[in-house]
Amino acid sequence: MKVSQNWLKKYIDFNLTPEQFTEKLSMLGLEVEAFEDLAKKFDKFVVGEVIERAKHPNADRLSVCKVRTGKNVEQIVCGAPNVAAGQKVAVALIGAVVPYNQHARDGKPFTIEHVKIRGVESSGMICSEIELGIGKDASGILVLDTPAKAGTPLAKYLGQNDVIYEIGITPNRPDCLSHIGTAREIGVLVNKKIRLPKIVLKEIKTSASKFAGIEILDKDKCPRYSARIIRNIKIGPSPKWLQDVLTAVGVRPINNIVDVTNYVLMETGHPLHAFDYDKLAGHKVVIKTAGEGDKFVTLDGKERTLTSDTLMVCDGERPVAIAGVMGGANTEISDATVNVLLESAYFKPQNIRRTSKYLGLSTEASYRFERGADIDITVTAADRAAQMIQELAGGEILKGVLDAYPKKRKPVTVKAHAERINSVIGVSLSKAQIISLLKKIDLLSRSISKNEILVTVPAFRNDIMEEIDIIEEVARIYGYNNIETKTHAAIDFSSNVRNDEFQNGIREFLIGSGFNEILTIGLQDEATMSLAGKKPVMAVNPVSAEMAALRTSLVTSALKVVKHNQNHGVKDLRLFEIGNIHLLTSEKALNSLESYKEEERLLLVISGNRQPACYGNISQPVDVLDIKGEVSVLLSKFCLDNYSFIYYDTHEILSEECVGIEINGTYAGFFGKIKKQIADKLDIDEAVFVCEINIETLRGGWVRDRKFSPLPKFPIVTRDLAFTVDVTLPQRNVEDVIREAGKPLCMNVVLFDTYTGEQTGKDKKSVAYDLEFQSPDHTLTEEEVDSVLKKIIEAVNERCKGVLRG
């Protein structure tokens, strides 16, 4: 909300620099977000009096003037044809920044300095309208009114001495959405009470009640409706001062009637609406809800569809306004308007809020009504506006205010305990101190027992309903920064501190393995997300179609990261992400949280060359064994041997190079190569290998508490074995048979070579293994090892049709 310093000063005297004002008001909870000091623009500009004008000795078109600028008289060389002795003029003194340079093509501002013009000293400049940025006249200097006093700051003379503040008002403080409301808070700062505007009404004898009636049919949504009627007004533009103050606070002037309602809105915070009285059929006002689906044209010319919840102001025949939101085109004030009915009502905040949300229409009025207006002020506001209308548009104010107020607001009182106040804030204030703090913001209270006070809450503070609200006010007025900064929290150790220790362990491990951590947002477009196969959870009101679906897998967002990096020439990628995915478990009960499942996943991505480009490193593209290696190392590190792979698995996003991962027998995720179609769709030109693992399942296999097993005492005996097997037989089958047959003495089997070629023929391959034998209790003899080898060779021969190579 914009407020004008000059306007505020009508209600409260204060003398604060804009910086002080900003600091102090912010510390009271009214955050001053910005200010504009209009006078700054005219710093070092004053009203000057031309005492003497002489021709320049060296230039025909120039004059040498003696100008009084207060106590001093300056010599100024001036080129304007219209300068003359006796004139009051606008003078830019040394150091002034002239907003517009009429002699330069770009018009850039420039600073006044001591200069010699054709040999004559000049200390200042007499300005034209265009140079001052207040008009378009460039033909000569601006001549001011003669009564102006030399030395007066020009800003003051021009009425440009205001400071406009932009204040952020929190939703709980609608009472501050006005100059009077803001002034009340300033009163706390300067320890003064505000002056409310004096209202003197000149009513005529004719009673308003003869000219209109008010009927509230929905008393819940409209607890109070007040109105005044003013006859025989003359529509026209508002005077300059009114137009200026409205413009200053961001309101566009329209005509004297509408401007007055806006002025009173900005002054008191109470929204008013003016109807053309003669257009109100039956000269009555009825407040009731609309019919479902009814149409209504608001004064912005738009047709709105209403619901049975929309509260309408109607005349004898039809609706004339959407209550508290916007008036209708049918009864709008026009140049032909002569008689006015001025509405000053109070509408139920929740209803106005629903209507405004439903219509997607927020106005100054609805903004205040939905936060809560002051029900006690309706008549005052109507009177204030009627008075101003009469002053500015003439006319006769009919006698009496029409005021339908079926159920009077009961005074709100709140009990507060001094002890409780002190114990929440952490201070030790006496009851008397509390009472005096509250008094500063018009919360009058009295002591009702040893420890309790009873606070009477004025209607404009609709945010104060219970004790905690009083506590907040005490803290606020006492000053947050006057509250001591203490710590005495007793230490207690909770069990959950290790909660994400596991994730951090994975993170550190992967960073050590040369992976860069990425973070991506969990919202994607539906088409990309559907590549992952599952139907995603969708937002009903997405920010954009690109962010409408919640991801069901971390892979697709990471592929976009791969794409981004490839586009920027970075092709060798090792990335990981730890993030959440969301799955829809039931499409029927979308209104139940049970239908959504959140899973934390770990994603690895590798692409490009295996090793960084560097002398001695071979540039070789990664393949599926690289991702397999990374996954194996990670799983072995955290889960020891609690995992296994499902070879030749399938997955929507992976090619036939796809391996499933089981941890403790539970499916945990997959790794493999991205399908070509998907890479093509995302315009990725290199092979990408990914792995996605469910973190919970991974954690399930985590062997956190390790047990020491004694180191072997007896030596290892190693032997090599090579077999020729069918080329299609996975080596793993051979390896498994060796392990099985070699038990218990064969401790380790390591594949060191595979080969297909001349020696084997196309249909066969050779697989060669290093075998390690060891006994926990004695040194193995040759015979022992040989007998195990024999068993192994027989088993491979029998179960894999493997032939031992010589």
Add this chain to the structure above:
Amino acid sequence: MLENINQTKQEFTNELQNTHDLQQLEQLRIKFLARSGRIGGLFEGMKTAAPADRPMLGKALNELRQYAQLHYDAKKADLEQAQKPKEIPFDLTLPGRMKNVGTKHPVIQVMEEIKRIFISMGFSVENGPEIESDYYNFEALNFAPDHPARDMQDTIFIADKILLRTHTSPVQIRVMEKQKPPVRAIMPGWSYRNEAVSARSLVAFHQVEGLYVDKGVTFSELKGTLVAFAKQFYGSSIKYRFRPSYFPFTEPSAEMDITCYLCGGKGCRICKYSGWLEVLGSGMVHPHVFKAVGYDPENYTGYAFGMGIERTALLRYGIDDIRILYENDVRFLKQF
């Protein structure tokens, strides 16, 4: 005889010292070590020695022979080495075999530091779901239905009353529902807002929520804890202020500002020329929130606070466009 042995040793040593090539060395070998050489001669001479002296002399002679052989061998190796053509030294300026360098995402780094500080103060770490109900995200947090306070957080909806949490505060409710006081926890995670993407805001961002509920927790202590945090995180010399604000789930509510560390409080673009940076929102847990989770507000008080991680990361690393955080450009990631 013994004298002779010692003298031979002395002569051998002197001559060896003056030997500079293999030829000289060979002559030396013939002179001393060959069968017919000086040492061999001494062994011959031993035969004539008194039998009682022989063991002593034999020992000394053997020592001499060993000594001579050892020094001869060493000299020979040295001379041979010196004669060989010089090997080209290894070029140590060749680059080392490089490995891939891993990095942690800057947002995670900031998050971890914040966590570390609060964990050191005895806070636990709790989590909650990102898809939330209206109840947890708003209602239980004292956002009344049809209240404008809801406008403070534009919401992305999944279904009627099901939404993407707009803050991490619903985790407060979940923690209090399952645990009796005292509760002291931080709750980090993603939050979502229905706001247009710009240099200053993203649809999704991280928050860290904090909550402490016990008997006798005061606003004064809220200040103490947050000041202690800020001094650790931003540096012990920062200036700070607490400014009244409004959040439906806390009362009294406060924004914590610290002096802008980019301009030292003089005012700059980053602090919008105010000299202050808003770093977190906080307040005393509203009694309505306690009622919603079944805590007795007469018995317990508590404070809650929350801060945005991305904003903090931007300030810390001097990044001026939030969007770069989630582009995951490796050239960016490798800077952290």
